[in-house]
Amino acid sequence: MKTKPLFIVVSAPSGCGKSTLIDMLLQEYHDIVYSISCTTRDPRGDEEDGIDYHFLARDRFETLIGENAFIEYAKVHDNYYGTLKAPIEEVLAEGNSMILDIDVQGAAKVREYVRSLPNTDPMKIGYVDIFILPPSMEELRRRLEGRGTDAQSVIEKRLVNAEGEIARAGEYMYKVTNDDLAVAYKRLCDLIDALSGRM
8 A cells, every 4th residue: 555655753741652652653654764863972871873873973963964964953962963864865765754753942943944845845745743742741740750760850850841842832733642652652543544645
């Protein structure tokens, strides 16, 4: 079945289950490819080059900036992070979809970039952005505290950030509330099926 290749951008505050939902999609939809970001920071723990990130030297990254190779990039705590244009173009040209896991600032840059493209560009034709919402701030707090991985000060900071991010949810074409993982996943699948013409 021929489906329309999508360029899917997903954002969510920390603790909303975005990574879990994306992992579930990737396991079920074999024509969706995960976009691997580039960074100049060093690998952490058991991170692997080409799986978790493309780890690049700073001068290489800056050369790529000069070549307009990124659809978006940012400097965070002295390290660069960015999304390369070429892998997205290749995946879409093969008839597959690309999914990008990115924060609201990055998503805004991607949106701006896509708007500037000609209407015939596959990236523009297949573009869709989705914001994953928590059922409530109270539930988000409960989830973050329940992880048991962060200090209380870190949790408070994440909650403040979450409020700022949720305030920008209106910039997205679609919103999915993750109140129940199975239900949220079904909503996400229904959305992708409808947009890619799988229905």
